[in-house]
Amino acid sequence: MSQELVALIALVLSLGRALVVVLLAWFTLRFLDKRIGLDFKNWWDKADDRSKAIYLAARCFAVFLAFAICMA
Numbered sequence: 001m002s003q004e005l006v007a008l009i010a011l012v013l014s015l016g017r018a019l020v021v022v023l024l025a026w027f028t029l030r031f032l033d034k035r036i037g038l039d040f041k042n043w044w045d046k047a048d049d050r051s052k053a054i055y056l057a058a059r060c061f062a063v064f065l066a067f068a069i070c071m072a
Helices: 003-036 041-044 049-071
Strands: none
Touching: 003 049
């Protein structure tokens, strides 16, 4: 196999692993939301902009923290 093919396969595997880690973190957070009884659609419609921003920032931080830990 050529060096370029090996590098391409390694890149695809790395991107796939990164995608799996981020999706697992995201779906775990969604599961926890449902587990604590948060009805996201109703909450989102009633929440003010500050609450939405804090929720999304916390979710993004958690996903990228999980990503960093798993990819280290």
